Amino acid sequence: MNSLVGYLIPPYPWSGIVVGVSDKAVSILHPDTALVSIVREPAFMEARALMPKIGWQDFARSADRALEAPAPGGTTASWDGTFLALRSGAALCFSESLSWNPKLSLAQAAARLASSAVSSAESASALIGATILQAHADGRPALGIYGDGPFASGFRRLAGYTSFPANLVGFGTGLTPAGDDWLAGFLVAADLVSGGPGIATDYIRRSIRASLDRTTAAGRSLLLGALDGSPPAYLVELAVKTADLAVPGEEPLGHDAKEHLRMSVTAALKHGATSGEDALLGFIAGLHTGVPLAFNRSLNTFTSVVEVL
């Protein structure tokens, strides 16, 4: 396995401030005000992420220690195109890295779906919705953007505005606001049913881009990738498995495309606190939004999903 460098990593050289460490990623605030993530595994890749071949654990520990006793001005991390180094000396090497860019996979997925876009998209959306409902029935709390509480009612209110869904930028709980997750899911699905990454719902994209200063650094990073047609890896997987529904019979016997999609949904639900679920719900809405003219129809479909959930 090689190191991976997301293709939207800002051009070197630059220095950013380490702002957080989790068990999945070290987050660095880039001067462009969006995060760059140093992720542990390919499954966590994004367009603005780096994944080292080795050394992530030690690097994360160093970053964590530095955060506990921060230097004046914060803990800086510097990128020179090959090395990412902390001021404390810990460094990661990316000399033999591959560029991570999911657009080809997504374009191929969109092409596969094009042959039977309507039926596949609809059966995918039904299956995703059913899997989420089952997760709730199995005890998963309904805390996502469609759940209970003030954010859920706020979301329903926003869904009635003409500025929807771009008005979701920065809305909701989480370091990456739930609305941003919803939009990332929405955009990748809309692209999928519209022929390829980065091309669907142009007017919504423009509105979202114009609102990027209304969200957090993490939300900006997510949306920059999604706007360019490159969502996080788990949403790429979801899109590919959705497209696989369009080619029945090519799977080996017993290797059910629906089961694969269900597994992708289950994996997505484990992403973040409610991020995965919010993105899945956006994805369902996006599957019904092939072209801007279809937007009202999609809203009807989407509204029905809200009622179900």
Next chain:
Amino acid sequence: MKRITVRKDSYYDSVFLMLATRELKKMQGVLEAVVAMATPMNVDLLGDMGFDKSELAALTPNDLVVAIDANDEKILDASLTEAFAALKRKAATSDEAGLVRTGSLSAALKIDPKAMLAIISVPGAYAAREARKALEAGLHVMLFSDNVSLDDEIALKKLAVSKGLLMMGPDCGTAIINGKPLCFANVVRRGPVGVVAASGTGLQEVTSLLDHYGTGITQAIGTGGRDLKNAAVGGRTSLLAIEALATDPATKVIVVVSKPPAPEVAAKVVAALKASGKPAVAHFLGLPPGKDEPLLAYASDLEETALLAARFAEGDTNSFDARANLADDSGNDRYNRPAPAQIRTIADHEARRLGPGQKYLRGLYTGGTLTDESLFIAHRELGGVFSNNQTDPAWVPADPRVSTGHTIVDLGDDTFTAGKPHPMIDPAARAERIAQEGADPETAVILLDVVLGHGSHADPAGACVESVRKARALAESRGGYLPVIASVTGTYADPQGYAAQVATLEAEGVVVMPSNVRAAILAIEIAKRAQGGRA
């Protein structure tokens, strides 16, 4: 009464923010609580909820806002204290089930200093280091990782023994400690039997059968495959585990299950069992059983291991009584054992419709120990069986992906799992192999294990029935018939549900036997009839 508190330029994992919100909402007297980033949309929402907009005006999206609506000032103060106490646990996150996550062992211990066991699953190169840290911190260790060197294993086990700690593993995937199933394990009722096992699915089979027999376990301690097999490791974990169970007043019976051990290690284990003073059952897979002693019974298979342990648990005071009480193998006893005569009847029925070219047994297993158990019997009874688990190179197939003659494959072996999930997690590879065997006109019977429990696929039976259906249809299209025999390793309380999994298989015409060994015997009987020309 509403109050807003802000933490400027803050970064907290989303999972943590959700947990903090949930904790606040649970507090008595808290009417509403929001812990969120101060984006314009969220600030608007808080304003709409009646929070003071002037306090929110100067915030930026990178600021954290804690907004609480409570019955009185006192509750507000207490809830804010709780919120910011939680914020101090910066490194900790939590999933929706409330499971706390951290980035390091030391951080985890800060959160829960009373923790007594660490499960370690990291790449092999780092595993020994992490295990050593845990042991030095006074924790028992379950080391799921494999690819740990023999030297490291010995050093870790020496360290563990010196501290009186259990070092389970490396490559230990199954244990049940204080009633909690760890990694791949079943929901087994509590009872008086303590189990020590150098085999994953062997432990699962024995503990699940104990549950079926109405008894249960105190602890089921995994040791890792090399603990008994390798003389240099010397059974250090097994011996310490036996000692621990011997001194545990809740443990009335001790069971040891292992793949073939090194002879000198086996002798030490037997000595330790005898020294325990408690009734014990030993099963060394693949070795002829030893001669029973009053308090030590040697079982010949996993089912018998569980049966003998159940008898001891029910009050039999010596192995001779226990064995005598199991002698009625008529198929009508409370242990649900189809008798040999019944198995032969089923075999006659299943073999009757086989086509003329159908000759061979094909065992497609997800569990390593279950593979071995069937393999040892079938190899003996059928005059030779190919398998990737065979120790005799003459019977290791050139390509384990293709069956030759009688074949029993362990699909969880590295040959099949490199870069893929284990088939107990993702049964797709087995479903493909079932289809492949169905397409082979020489296949006379397919033998399967279906392993339930935590860690396993959500519906392992359901994942294979479609390919079973198609494989059988193929056999019938050739004028034959394809018997499929299975056992389900699991309990009624498992997440997948034993009853539901059996029903799924039986609905597809699969013959489900109550244990792996009985399933293997039935499949062997069918294969014998196929070869004997009775088809």
